[in-house]
Amino acid sequence: MIEVTTYDTAIIGGGLAGLSAAIRLAGMGHQVVLIEKEKYPFHKVCGEYIGMESWNYLNQLGLDLKGMVLPKIDQLQLTAPNGNSFLSSLRPGGFGISRYLLDHALMEIAKKMGVHIMQETKADAIDFDGKFRVSYNNEGVQKECISKTCVGSFGKRSNIDIKWKRAFLDQQDKRLENFIGVKYHLQTSWPENRIGLHNFENGYCGISKIEGDKYCLCYLTTAANLKKEGNQIAQMEANILSRNPHLNSIFLNSKVEESFPVTISQVSFQSKTLVENHVLMAGDAGGMITPLCGNGMSIALHTGKIAADLTDVFLKGKITREEMELKYRQEWQRKFGIRFRSGRVLQAFFGSNEKSNGFVGFFKQFPFLAQPIIRLTHGRSF
Numbered sequence: 001m002i003e004v005t006t007y008d009t010a011i012i013g014g015g016l017a018g019l020s021a022a023i024r025l026a027g028m029g030h031q032v033v034l035i036e037k038e039k040y041p042f043h044k045v046c047g048e049y050i051g052m053e054s055w056n057y058l059n060q061l062g063l064d065l066k067g068m069v070l071p072k073i074d075q076l077q078l079t080a081p082n083g084n085s086f087l088s089s090l091r092p093g094g095f096g097i098s099r100y101l102l103d104h105a106l107m108e109i110a111k112k113m114g115v116h117i118m119q120e121t122k123a124d125a126i127d128f129d130g131k132f133r134v135s136y137n138n139e140g141v142q143k144e145c146i147s148k149t150c151v152g153s154f155g156k157r158s159n160i161d162i163k164w165k166r167a168f169l170d171q172q173d174k175r176l177e178n179f180i181g182v183k184y185h186l187q188t189s190w191p192e193n194r195i196g197l198h199n200f201e202n203g204y205c206g207i208s209k210i211e212g213d214k215y216c217l218c219y220l221t222t223a224a225n226l227k228k229e230g231n232q233i234a235q236m237e238a239n240i241l242s243r244n245p246h247l248n249s250i251f252l253n254s255k256v257e258e259s260f261p262v263t264i265s266q267v268s269f270q271s272k273t274l275v276e277n278h279v280l281m282a283g284d285a286g287g288m289i290t291p292l293c294g295n296g297m298s299i300a301l302h303t304g305k306i307a308a309d310l311t312d313v314f315l316k317g318k319i320t321r322e323e324m325e326l327k328y329r330q331e332w333q334r335k336f337g338i339r340f341r342s343g344r345v346l347q348a349f350f351g352s353n354e355k356s357n358g359f360v361g362f363f364k365q366f367p368f369l370a371q372p373i374i375r376l377t378h379g380r381s382f
């Protein structure tokens with residue numbers, strides 16, 4: 001027996017894009033359901049450095065960021081596998097907060113705003129026949145909800161992408177896909193206001209402070225690097241990452257928290273469609289920027305906001321569905337097109353040891369070029 005409930009908007013995936021869109025739409029008076037396959041709070045692979053551009057918006061959503069006493073980060077240290085190092089100010093910089101804390105706090109706000117949160121619930125299919133039918137399995141019972149609009153915020157790669165055979169899964173630029181991500185929370189000694197970006201053969205590793213006395217260390221590398229080391233993370237860290245003396249020193253002088261590392265695979269930076277089957281794709285589901293740019297979280301929040309605002313105008317009958325979809329694509333390209341292209345170009349400089357050594361050496365020689373490049377990858381307050 002299939003149970004059916006009807007909403008104004010169904011949001012599939014409760015990361016930053018989905019949660020922020022849900023809070024905004026509920027605040028505008030709409031009936032919203034948010035479906036998330038995990039149970040909050042939970043850890044996610046992410047460097048947990050969030051650009052200042054998101055500060056005001058997160059406060060508007062109802063977070064008391066000041067009260068959370070979070071580290072402000074305004075310095076960038078770039079290091080190369082050969083030990084070369086470059087230090088720069090980072091303007092406007094960012095702050096550190098774990099996804100465990102941030103996503104959970106936003107979920108609590110969404111719940112208070114009347115969003116129907118379904119946790120530990122995986123959406124199996126999203127079909128459109130003038131309305132959306134989202135089917136999901138909950139405690140062994142197959143159910144369905146119906147909505148007038150739908151936001152797809154299910155992250156970098158999900159079962160829905162595979163079901164829809166989305167084009168990014170088949171793209172041929174191998175330089176932009178098949179990465180893995182690894183994250184730790186640890187205690188170490190590292191300047192509180194600094195984000196480190198340490199390069200190693202075929203990858204880079206970020207470190208910066210989050211809440212409490214914890215640091216987040218998170219790296220991205222190719223699946224081939226891990227395979228070369230017998231699929232053993234510890235072996236890869238010892239044989240490849242630790243060749244960078246800065247990283248070696250961090251690994252030797254840190255205490256890792258329980259339940260880490262957390263890992264992800266099949267990370268791809270290929271471009272994606274922004275509307276699929278009439279669903280507005282927000283956050284990583286609409287495009288994943290290389291972590292090198294350090295602002296995927298801000299883009300997730302910002303795209304969730306744009307999707308929510310256009311959904312609201314559609315639900316009020318002021319634009320057609322076609323207009324909503326077109327405006328979403330246009331707005332997304334206008335706000336993020338250049339940042340994504342810059343991210344892909346920058347990613348190409350981080351591969352072999354020679355490239356990374358050359359890149360860091362270049363900035364040591366021409367330090368005044370760092371700020372314009374940082375500006376290209378960061379956005380304005382929204």
Ligand SMILES: Cc1cc2nc3c(=O)[nH]c(=O)nc-3n(C[C@H](O)[C@H](O)[C@H](O)COP(=O)(O)OP(=O)(O)OC[C@H]3O[C@@H](n4cnc5c(N)ncnc54)[C@H](O)[C@@H]3O)c2cc1C
Binds near residue numbers: 015
């Ligand atoms: C190694 C690495 C380091 C990074 N470092 C940073 C950083 O320092 N700063 C920064 O700003 N960005 C960083 N990013 C990027 C950032 O993590 C993402 O851009 C951001 O998390 C995107 O948010 P989202 O809401 O789109 O997706 P997510 O946060 O991934 O949320 C998607 C949600 O959808 C759920 N889901 C998936 N499928 C289904 C389904 N079928 N049904 C129900 N739920 C489903 C998932 O469980 C998940 O909770 C990093 C990324 C990587 C890979």
